[in-house]
Amino acid sequence: MPAAAQPASAPQETSEGQGTLRKAVVVGGNRIPFARTGGAYTKSSNQDMLTAALDGLIARFGLQEERIGEVAAGAVLKHSRDFNLTREAVLGSALSPETPAYDLQQACATGLETVLGLANKIKLGQIDSAIAGGVDSASDAPIAVSEGLREILLDLNRAKSLPERLKVLSRLRPKDLAPDAPNTGEPRTGLSMGEHQALTTAQWKIGREAQDELAFNSHHNLAAAYERGFFDDLVTPYRGLSRDSNLRPDTSMEKLATLKPVFGKSLGAEATMTAGNSTPLTDGASTVLLGAEEWADARGLPKLAVVVDGEAAAVDFVHGKDGLLMAPAFAVPRLLARNGLSFEDFDFFEIHEAFAGTVLSTLAAWEDEEFGRTRLGLDGALGKIDRAKLNVNGSSLAAGHPFAATGGRIVASLAKMLQENGPVDGRPARGLISICAAGGQGVVAILEAYSAPEGR
Amino acid sequence: MSTEQPLILGDVPSLSKLYVNAAATAARRRMLGFQAATVLPQGSHEVRGVQADVGNLTAYQHLIGESASDVLPAGFIHALAFPVAMSVLNRDDFPLPLLGMIHLQNHVEQLQAVQFGELLDIRSWAEDMRGHRAGTQLDVVAEVRSSADGALLWRGVSTYLAKGVFLPGVDKATTAAAPGEFTPPALTAVWQLGVDTGRLYAAVSGDFNPIHLSLLSAKALGLPRSIAHGMYLASRALADVGSVKSEAFRWDVKFEAPVFLPARVALEISTLHFASGAWEASDYVAWNPRSGRRHFSGSVTAL
Numbered sequence: 239m240p241a242a243a244q245p246a247s248a249p250q251e252t253s254e255g256q257g258t259l260r261k262a263v264v265v266g267g268n269r270i271p272f273a274r275t276g277g278a279y280t281k282s283s284n285q286d287m288l289t290a291a292l293d294g295l296i297a298r299f300g301l302q303e304e305r306i307g308e309v310a311a312g313a314v315l316k317h318s319r320d321f322n323l324t325r326e327a328v329l330g331s332a333l334s335p336e337t338p339a340y341d342l343q344q345a346c347a348t349g350l351e352t353v354l355g356l357a358n359k360i361k362l363g364q365i366d367s368a369i370a371g372g373v374d375s376a377s378d379a380p381i382a383v384s385e386g387l388r389e390i391l392l393d394l395n396r397a398k399s400l401p402e403r404l405k406v407l408s409r410l411r412p413k414d415l416a417p418d419a420p421n422t423g424e425p426r427t428g429l430s431m432g433e434h435q436a437l438t439t440a441q442w443k444i445g446r447e448a449q450d451e452l453a454f455n456s457h458h459n460l461a462a463a464y465e466r467g468f469f470d471d472l473v474t475p476y477r478g479l480s481r482d483s484n485l486r487p488d489t490s491m492e493k494l495a496t497l498k499p500v501f502g503k504s505l506g507a508e509a510t511m512t513a514g515n516s517t518p519l520t521d522g523a524s525t526v527l528l529g530a531e532e533w534a535d536a537r538g539l540p541k542l543a544v545v546v547d548g549e550a551a552a553v554d555f556v557h558g559k560d561g562l563l564m565a566p567a568f569a570v571p572r573l574l575a576r577n578g579l580s581f582e583d584f585d586f587f588e589i590h591e592a593f594a595g596t597v598l599s600t601l602a603a604w605e606d607e608e609f610g611r612t613r614l615g616l617d618g619a620l621g622k623i624d625r626a627k628l629n630v631n632g633s634s635l636a637a638g639h640p641f642a643a644t645g646g647r648i649v650a651s652l653a654k655m656l657q658e659n660g661p662v663d664g665r666p667a668r669g670l671i672s673i674c675a676a677g678g679q680g681v682v683a684i685l686e687a688y689s690a691p692e693g694r
Numbered sequence: 695m696s697t698e699q700p701l702i703l704g705d706v707p708s709l710s711k712l713y714v715n716a717a718a719t720a721a722r723r724r725m726l727g728f729q730a731a732t733v734l735p736q737g738s739h740e741v742r743g744v745q746a747d748v749g750n751l752t753a754y755q756h757l758i759g760e761s762a763s764d765v766l767p768a769g770f771i772h773a774l775a776f777p778v779a780m781s782v783l784n785r786d787d788f789p790l791p792l793l794g795m796i797h798l799q800n801h802v803e804q805l806q807a808v809q810f811g812e813l814l815d816i817r818s819w820a821e822d823m824r825g826h827r828a829g830t831q832l833d834v835v836a837e838v839r840s841s842a843d844g845a846l847l848w849r850g851v852s853t854y855l856a857k858g859v860f861l862p863g864v865d866k867a868t869t870a871a872a873p874g875e876f877t878p879p880a881l882t883a884v885w886q887l888g889v890d891t892g893r894l895y896a897a898v899s900g901d902f903n904p905i906h907l908s909l910l911s912a913k914a915l916g917l918p919r920s921i922a923h924g925m926y927l928a929s930r931a932l933a934d935v936g937s938v939k940s941e942a943f944r945w946d947v948k949f950e951a952p953v954f955l956p957a958r959v960a961l962e963i964s965t966l967h968f969a970s971g972a973w974e975a976s977d978y979v980a981w982n983p984r985s986g987r988r989h990f991s992g993s994v995t996a997l
Binding site for chain 1: 749752753755760762764810936937972973
C-alpha cells in the first residue's frame, strides 16, 4: 500500500486526486455537573448519567427523534453487563432509535479519542453528524467475584449431575468469597497512578508550592467561569447538582499548604502530592455534538470550532524510562510538527490536571533543553507556554475527573472559548488539548475557532 | 369533584399505618355488624409541598427499567399520590372495605414533565360509586399540581372494585361486561418476574399491601400466591414504550388476570406514528405465555 508508506501530512493538505477533506465542526456540548464519589450520583449508573448528559444535549440542540450519524462514548470503570453502554444510552434517549453507537475505551483519553475518531469519519464524508462522549462512576463501580469463585461458578454451570456439582462446590474456600474490587493500580507495576506520578514529580523536581498554586488557580478559574455564566450552555443540572461538587471557590494557598502528602510518602521530605493538588475520584458524564458544516447549517446550529488534528503517544513507563503520565510530552511535539505550529501559535492550552504534578512535569519536560534534544530529537527545548493561557476556565483539579468524561468536558469548553475569543492577528483562535491516560498513554488534539470560508 | 375545601394533611400519610388501620376497621365492622355510610365522602384530601426523595426515585427508575433521569416517571407520581388517595379510602365514613379492593383500571394524563426537585401539591378524592356485576366500583382521582404556580401537571383516575359488596342505592351494572376472547399476538418481549417482585416494588412505591408481599401474607387474604402490583406492571410497560413518547401523554391500563409470582409474562408493544413520522401512540398487551390468559392491556397516547 504505497499511500500508507508516505509520511502523514496535515489533513487539510491532501494530495490531488484524493479529494479534499470536509471540516468536522464542534457544534456544542453538554455535561452534567461532576460529583465527588459517594455524593449526589452515588446510585446513578454509567448508563443513567450518559443518558442524562445526552438528553440535555438533545434538548439544547433540538435533536429529538433525529438520526445521528454515529454516537461513540465509553467508560473506564465499566460493568460487563454494559457491553453496549452507548447504544443503550441512545435507546434510552430522545434520539431516533435508528442511531448507531459504539463503545470505546482508552482510559482517561476515552472522551477525546471519541471526538477524534468521529471527527475523522465526518472529515471523510462517512457521516454528517456525531455525538462523542464519556462517562464514569467511581461510586457505582463494578465489583467482580474472586478468580477462584468465578472458576467454580463456571465449572458448576458445566457440571451435569448432582454428584459432579457437589464435587465442584466442595472446592469453594472462604477466601474465594472475597470480592475483587477495581483499583487504580497499574497491572504491570502494582503502583497506583498517584504513586507513579509521585516518582515523576520528584524526577522533574516539581515543588509543593507550584503544585498548590496550580490547584488554587484551577478552583478560582472554574469558580469565576461559573460566576460569569460560562457553563450556562455547557452544563445541565442533575440530581440536585448545578455545579461540580468538588469545586472550592474559597480555597487558598494557606489551606492547600496544610494538607498532608498522600502519594510518594516513601520519598520523605520530598513528598509533595496532597489531596488538594491531586484529582479526587468523581462521577459524571459529558457529550459533544459534532457535524459537517452543511449539517449544522441546515439545522441553523452554531459552529464553534473545528477539530484540526489529533495524535496519540505511549511511553515505556514499566521499565522506568518515562513517567506513567508523560506520553503527552511526546504526542504534542509530533502534533505540532505535523501541523507546522509552535506554542506561540496557540491562544489556549487545556492540559488535563490528573495531578498538578502531571501538568508541571509535562511543562518542565517541554522546557528542558536536554529532553528536547535527546528524547524529542529537536535542536533544544520544545518551548515554554504562556501560563496565562493555561486552563483559563479551570480543569480537573477543581471540576473533578470522571475518567472518560474529561475529554468531552474539555473539548466543549475549549470550542466555546475559541469562538468567544474571536480571531487573533487575522487567524482563528487556536487551542491545544493534552490528556494523559493509564497504561502510559496520552492523546492530544488541536482545535481552531470556526471561521466561514471566503465568500460565505 | 366537590366544591368543598380539601382537608389539608400535614404530611404524606404512612401507607403501612393506613393498611393496619384498614385491617382494624374491617375487623371492627365485621364484629359489630356495623355498616358504614352508603355514599362516598364528599371531601378531598390534600398534601402540599411534596418533594420526591432522590434515592427512592433512582431505585424506582432502576426497578422498572427507566433510565434515572431527573424527570419523574408517570408511575412514580402515581406512587407519590397513592398514600393521599389511600387516606381518602381509609376514612371512617368511606363505605367500602379498603382491603381486598381490586384495581380494575387506571387512567393517567401526564400534562407536563415533572422535574425532580419540584414541589408538588397532591389532592385526591373518590367519586362515581357505581354497580359492577361482581360488586361495587368507584373512581379514585388524584391531581398533582406545581406548588409554585398551581399548574396541573398530572391527573390520575384509578378504578377499584369492592368484590361482593352490594350497597343499597347503588345500581347494579346493566350489562355484564365479560372480557372478550383473546388470541395472543406474536410477542415482542418477555419479562421474568421473580418471587420478590412484589416486595421490591413495595420498597420503592411504599405500597405494602400484603397480597403483594409473600405467599403467606397473600394466602391470609385468600389468594393462592402473591401477585405483582398492577401499577408495577403498567409502569414497566410504560418504560418499555420508552423515550419516544411525547412529554405530554395519556396512559391507560386495564387489568384482567392477576400475575401470580414468580411469573413469565409475554408482551406485545406496537407503535403508531403520525404522517409526519412523530410518535402518536403505543399499545401494549401482556399475557401468560403458557395459558394464553390476558393479564393486562393498555395504551400510551400523545396529548
